[in-house]
Amino acid sequence: MSRLLGVIDAATVKGGLQDLTLNRSVASIPFAGRYRFIDFVLSNMVNSGVDSIAIFPKHQYRSLMDHIGSGKNWDLDRKRDGLFFFPPYFEPNETTSIGSFSRLEQHIEFFKRSHQDYVVIASSNVIANIDFEEALAEHLIHDHDITEVQHNGKSLDIYVISKALLIELIEGRKRSQFISVSDVTKQPLHNYKIGAYEHKDYTAVIDSIPTYFKYSMDLLRHEVWSQLFRKDCPIYTKVKDEPPTxxxxxxxxxxxxxxxxxxxxxxxxxxxxxxxxxxxxxxxxxxxxxxxxxxxxxxxxxxxxxxxxxxxxxxxxxxxxxxxxxxxxxxxxxxxxxxxx
The missing domain is CATH 2.160.10.10 (Hexapeptide repeat proteins)
Structure with missing residues (x-):
C-alpha cells in the first residue's frame, strides 16, 4: 500500500502559452503526438505506486475531463482510492502558485479521510519521468518538513510533505499568511525544514510557446526519448483505436x-x-x-x-x-x- 497521496495542481495559468490555452487548460495541451501534459505527472505517480490521485483544475477543464475520464487508462478506476477530480466550488481571488491552500481547503475532507501519511503535490507542465518514491525516501532520510523536487538546482514545482503538516498549513493559512506550499518554500522566515530532491534525468518545464517548440523538437533525439519513455516506467494516455498511418x-x-x-x-x-x-x-x-x-x-x-x-x-x-x-x-x-x- 502506497504511503503517498497524489495531488496534481491543474489550475496553473501560463500566459506564454495563451495561443494553446484558449479552449483548454495547460494540463491538457497536446504533446509528443499522442499525449497531453498531464499524462507525464499522472503516469509518474502511478508508476511510483500512488493509487489515490486528486486533480485540482480551475479554468477550461472540459477537455481535461474528457481526456482523463474515469482514469481507466492509468488503472485508477477502482472502488477504493483511484482518481478524484475536484473543480473549485468557487473561484478564490488568490495565487496561482502550486498547492494553493484556498483551493485545497475547499476539499479538506478528502485529505482528512485519506489513509496515506504523505502527499506529493505537483504542477502539470513538467515533462519528465520521476520516481516519487525516491523523493519520499529522501524526504524521510533527512527528516524534512517539505522536500522540493528540483532539476539542475531549479524548482519543478513538485513537493513532498506530510499530510498532517499539509492539513495544518491549510487550516492555519489565514493566521500564518502562507498562501501555498510553494510559498512556504520561498519564504525565509519560518521554522520549517525545507530540503531538495534532485531529479537528474531529462526534464522539460514548458511555460511558453518557444519552450513548447524547443522541447517538442527535443523528442526527435533518441537520448531524450529513451529517458522519457521508459519500458519500466511507461507514460500512459487515453487509448484511441485508429488504423496505422x-x-x-x-x-x-x-x-x-x-x-x-x-x-x-x-x-x-x-x-x-x-x-x-x-x-x-x-x-x-x-x-x-x-x-x-x-x-x-x-x-x-x-x-x-x-x-x-x-x-x-x-x-x-x-x-x-x-x-x-x-x-x-x-x-x-x-x-x-x-x-x-
Missing amino acids: KYSSTAQVRHSMVANGADIRGNVESSIVSRAVKIGEGSSVKNCVVMQKSQIGANCSLEYVILDKDVKVLDGTSLKGTAEQPLVLRKGSVRESAVVQ
Whole structure:
C-alpha cells in the first residue's frame, strides 16, 4: 500500500502559452503526438505506486475531463482510492502558485479521510519521468518538513510533505499568511525544514510557446526519448483505436514522429505529426508540430509552424516562423495567406 497521496495542481495559468490555452487548460495541451501534459505527472505517480490521485483544475477543464475520464487508462478506476477530480466550488481571488491552500481547503475532507501519511503535490507542465518514491525516501532520510523536487538546482514545482503538516498549513493559512506550499518554500522566515530532491534525468518545464517548440523538437533525439519513455516506467494516455498511418507513393518522411491514423502524401522532415493528420501531395512540412486532425492541403510549404487541433491549411499556402518564434495556428483556424517572420 502506497504511503503517498497524489495531488496534481491543474489550475496553473501560463500566459506564454495563451495561443494553446484558449479552449483548454495547460494540463491538457497536446504533446509528443499522442499525449497531453498531464499524462507525464499522472503516469509518474502511478508508476511510483500512488493509487489515490486528486486533480485540482480551475479554468477550461472540459477537455481535461474528457481526456482523463474515469482514469481507466492509468488503472485508477477502482472502488477504493483511484482518481478524484475536484473543480473549485468557487473561484478564490488568490495565487496561482502550486498547492494553493484556498483551493485545497475547499476539499479538506478528502485529505482528512485519506489513509496515506504523505502527499506529493505537483504542477502539470513538467515533462519528465520521476520516481516519487525516491523523493519520499529522501524526504524521510533527512527528516524534512517539505522536500522540493528540483532539476539542475531549479524548482519543478513538485513537493513532498506530510499530510498532517499539509492539513495544518491549510487550516492555519489565514493566521500564518502562507498562501501555498510553494510559498512556504520561498519564504525565509519560518521554522520549517525545507530540503531538495534532485531529479537528474531529462526534464522539460514548458511555460511558453518557444519552450513548447524547443522541447517538442527535443523528442526527435533518441537520448531524450529513451529517458522519457521508459519500458519500466511507461507514460500512459487515453487509448484511441485508429488504423496505422497511410503513406502514399509520393510521401517522404525523415527524422520525424508520426502517430496513428495519419495520411501522408507530401514531404515531412524533423516534425511531429499527431493522430489523424492529413498532409497533401507536393507539400513540405519541416520543423513543425502538427496536432490532431489538422489538414494540410496540396503544394503547401510550412516551416517552424505549430498547428493546433483541427487546423486547415489550404492548397498552395506558405507559412514560416523561426525556431525562436514559431508561428502558431490556433485551434480550428483556416489559413491560406503567406506569413513570413
